[in-house]
Amino acid sequence: MADPTPPAAPDSPAAASAAAVVVGSTRRERTGWYFYDWAMSAFSTTVITVFLGPFLTSVTEQAAGCAIDADSCAAYVYPLGIKVAAGSYFPYLVSLSVALTVLVLPVMGALADRSLHKKRLLAVSAFVGAGATVAMVFVTGERYLLGGALFILANVAFGASVVVYNSFLPQLGGPDDRDGISSRGWALGYLGGGLLLAANLVVVQSFSVDGDPQRTLDLARWSIVSAGVWWAVFTLVPLAWLREHPALEARPGANVLTDGFKQLGATLRGLKAYPLTLFFLLAFLVYNDGIQTVIALSSQYGTEELRLGQSTLIVTILLVQFLAFGGALALGAIARRVGAWKTVLGSLVLWTGVILAAFRLPAEAPAQFMALGAAIGLVLGGSQALSRSLFSQLIPAGREGEYYGFYEISDKGTSWLGPLAFGLVFQLTNSYRVGLVSLLIFFVVGFVLLLAVPMRRAIVAAGNTPPRVL
The missing domain is CATH 1.20.1250.20 (MFS general substrate transporter like domains)
Known part of the structure; x- marks a missing residue:
């Protein structure tokens, strides 16, 4: 573009x-x-x-x-x-x-x-x-x-x-x-x-x-x-x-x-002047919807499909929270070496692996479910934190609040798309596993869209100086 x-x-x-x-x-x-x-x-x-x-x-x-x-x-x-x-x-x-x-x-x-x-x-x-x-x-x-x-x-x-x-x-x-x-x-x-x-x-x-x-x-x-x-x-x-x-x-x-x-x-009328920033927002909208859907529906999947008890779900929620702390720091360190854009792309590959692993997860296997929760925690915080900092590079000076307003809409305002897809597939197939696999499209399409964003050119087009590595 x-x-x-x-x-x-x-x-x-x-x-x-x-x-x-x-x-x-x-x-x-x-x-x-x-x-x-x-x-x-x-x-x-x-x-x-x-x-x-x-x-x-x-x-x-x-x-x-x-x-x-x-x-x-x-x-x-x-x-x-x-x-x-x-x-x-x-x-x-x-x-x-x-x-x-x-x-x-x-x-x-x-x-x-x-x-x-x-x-x-x-x-x-x-x-x-x-x-x-x-x-x-x-x-x-x-x-x-x-x-x-x-x-x-x-x-x-x-x-x-x-x-x-x-x-x-x-x-x-x-x-x-x-x-x-x-x-x-x-x-x-x-x-x-x-x-x-x-x-x-x-x-x-x-x-x-x-x-x-x-x-x-x-x-x-x-x-x-x-x-x-x-x-x-x-x-x-x-x-x-x-x-x-x-x-x-x-x-x-x-x-x-x-x-x-x-x-x-004026900002709404002027957004067309920054099509690459909008293209990044589109990519974020797609892959973040997949992330939010996994977070929102993981307990339901564990209860209804994997027949796990409440105690297992509680321990897994806490595991995700604390490992996301280390995961955010770890992916931030990786981003300093290879760049945030490449790191987020890599995290989407890991999210795809999480979905495939969840599909193959056997029922009544709490240890394996917790291990999957640990994997989610490690990739969760970093993918979200680096997306936020990447977007900061694409905002024209003096427009941070307005553009982060649109960013939060992409983060929160469209979080019904993934659950809708999951629900429709479940209604058609009566299978939570197939419904979960339907979320792959959000990570695959999001990866392709993010890969297509020429980040260095997009940052310069917004009037900013690109970081040393992307």
């Missing part, structure tokens, strides 16, 4: 401004940035991955008139007068929050690029999300509507905070440093999220009482609350250590909100 946009001259104002913000970065500032990954990952792991779905479904089933320990519930609830099966309430909330996220993230990115106080945007979005999570303490009895509203608010705020957080990355290091910075942040996130999840699982296992499902439900609610507290407390570290870098498009006295919307429109 050809790009008609000439690269920014080394002495251009944009290049000079970009260089200035990078030179001003300190180790303390980078450490503060890492700690937001540590803070927010508690929401991803404890809330989204493990506890919230079963907890909110149980509350909804109580509101529908089902017993708390019922194996299934065919009753309905009527939020806003709409008839909804109790078991479908949480998936519908996820879809609604994704739709709202798609609308909010680019606007938040535009605001971040125009604001003189980006840290305030991070604080507002983080504390709104953490506050909504802590407020889950009030979701008792049949308060499923309150739980749904709080989840939507927390999830949208979480996505908005990630956009602002990611927009700091190009200001923290030069082209040759960002892979390592991104990898360390992602690794610390997996470590922090894993530690809190492990603590919560120990509490739930220790204090649950057989025959008392209400006690288990209460423990799950307090585990969710603990993630909100963790998120809020550790957000204080980046707010203290990060510094405000001058926004290239900021104008003192201007209305940041209206200017942000105007700039978003």
Whole structure:
């Protein structure tokens, strides 16, 4: 793909401004940035991955008139007068929050690029999300509507905070440093999220009482609350250590909100000037959807197809979390030698191997399932961290927030494609194994698309200096 946009001259104002913000970065500032990954990952792991779905479904089933320990519930609830099966309430909330996220993230990115106080945007979005999570303490009895509203608010705020957080990355290091910075942040996130999840699982296992499902439900609610507290407390570290870098498009006295919307429109119209950046986003959309689907459906595959117990799934989840810490650092080290682009391509080959190994995995083989989880952990963090740093090279100076808004849409807003493919194949074949193999297309097509991106030319076309190795 050809790009008609000439690269920014080394002495251009944009290049000079970009260089200035990078030179001003300190180790303390980078450490503060890492700690937001540590803070927010508690929401991803404890809330989204493990506890919230079963907890909110149980509350909804109580509101529908089902017993708390019922194996299934065919009753309905009527939020806003709409008839909804109790078991479908949480998936519908996820879809609604994704739709709202798609609308909010680019606007938040535009605001971040125009604001003189980006840290305030991070604080507002983080504390709104953490506050909504802590407020889950009030979701008792049949308060499923309150739980749904709080989840939507927390999830949208979480996505908005990630956009602002990611927009700091190009200001923290030069082209040759960002892979390592991104990898360390992602690794610390997996470590922090894993530690809190492990603590919560120990509490739930220790204090649950057989025959008392209400006690288990209460423990799950307090585990969710603990993630909100963790998120809020550790957000204080980046707010203290990060510094405000001058926004290239900021104008003192201007209305940041209206200017942000105007700039978003200009960015949407101007995206065609960077077709190689868009092509990278397309590749990321495809292969990341495969990654997200594996994460989302691995527990279902283990339970329904491999007939594994809950304890095996819990141990495997923790194994993935902690090995992803080392995997992110390891792939970051490899990227320093061979380049992030080649390393991500290699990780997609490994993901393909994971899918094939999962297809051949025998039922009732917990040790082999855990070994596969270990392989996922080693490749998971690195492939995501290096994709983030690669994209930072493709963003025109001063547009970090806006472009990371679109990046987060590619990350979160299309995560229904893989599950849809999996579900359709299962419906046609009645086989989870065949459904799993259908995900190969996301990794194969994603690999081909990423391989087709001329990364060095794409980086220059965005007005940036390519790293030494790609």
